[in-house]
Amino acid sequence: DIQMTQSPSTLSASVGDRVSITCRASQSISSWLAWYQQKPGKAPKLLIYKASSLESGVPSRFSGSGSGTEFTLTISSLQPDDFATYYCQQYNSYLGVTFGGGTKVEIK
Amino acid sequence: EVHLVDSGGGLVQPGGSLRLSCAASGFTFNSYAMSWVRQAPGKGLELVSSISFNGGSTNYANSVKGRFTISRDNSKNTLYLQMNSLRAEDTAVYYCAKTVILEAGDLSRVNFDSWGQGTLVTVSS
Numbered sequence: 001d002i003q004m005t006q007s008p009s010t011l012s013a014s015v016g017d018r019v020s021i022t023c024r025a026s027q028s029i030s031s032w033l034a035w036y037q038q039k040p041g042k043a044p045k046l047l048i049y050k051a052s053s054l055e056s057g058v059p060s061r062f063s064g065s066g067s068g069t070e071f072t073l074t075i076s077s078l079q080p081d082d083f084a085t086y087y088c089q090q091y092n093s094y095l096g097v098t099f100g101g102g103t104k105v106e107i108k
Numbered sequence: 109e110v111h112l113v114d115s116g117g118g119l120v121q122p123g124g125s126l127r128l129s130c131a132a133s134g135f136t137f138n139s140y141a142m143s144w145v146r147q148a149p150g151k152g153l154e155l156v157s158s159i160s161f162n163g164g165s166t167n168y169a170n171s172v173k174g175r176f177t178i179s180r181d182n183s184k185n186t187l188y189l190q191m192n193s194l195r196a197e198d199t200a201v202y203y204c205a206k207t208v209i210l211e212a213g214d215l216s217r218v219n220f221d222s223w224g225q226g227t228l229v230t231v232s233s
Binding site for chain 1: 225
């Protein structure tokens with residue numbers, strides 16, 4: 001299986017901050033990476049697919065970058081609604097999909 | 109607007125069975141693959157099973173293979189997960205998810221663009 005490692009596991013930030021979360025794959029996954037946002041007690045929500053494509057309806061302050069083994073989710077100006085846990089997910093492997101362990105973005 | 113409603117969760121004893129359902133609306137259900145993804149309390153996400161648009165292909169996580177069966181009824185716009193021989197480690201919130209596939213017929217390379225609200229399955233004596 002391809003292992004997905006997210007860092008940091010927790011991030012403390014303030015409204016208006018620029019925030020970046022990293023996801024590393026144990027082997028190359030080309031650009032087949034998605035990012036999800038999950039709020040407590042709610043289902044995950046797709047934000048980004050194919051590493052950098054913004055899902056319809058997602059605010060433009062969210063962006064994704066990277067290819068191969070290293071990827072980044074960036075929030076350009078953190079808003080109160082953005083405090084949540086973020087997961088990456090690879091979908092390159094014929095062995096199946098795997099998710100990262102999550103990054104919790106909390107209020108500083 | 110896509111709407112997925114999960115149901116059927118509850119408390120079950122180890123070794124017991126449960127059937128989850130997911131009622132879909134707002135999209136052409138019979139044109140899309142669907143999946144079940146679970147999340148154990150305080151843990152991350154795990155893909156449990158996926159099924160093709162017509163039910164002709166399925167795949168399962170190794171942890172549930174032989175115990176869980178995914179199915180769909182396109183006439184009722186409903187996805188199912190039959191769970192047998194349940195174990196404590198199956199305790200989780202189960203989400204159905206509308207599934208985007210990279211290649212026709214390939215259920216191994218997918219992502220999930222809409223999710224149900226989840227249903228909690230607790231396996232305990």
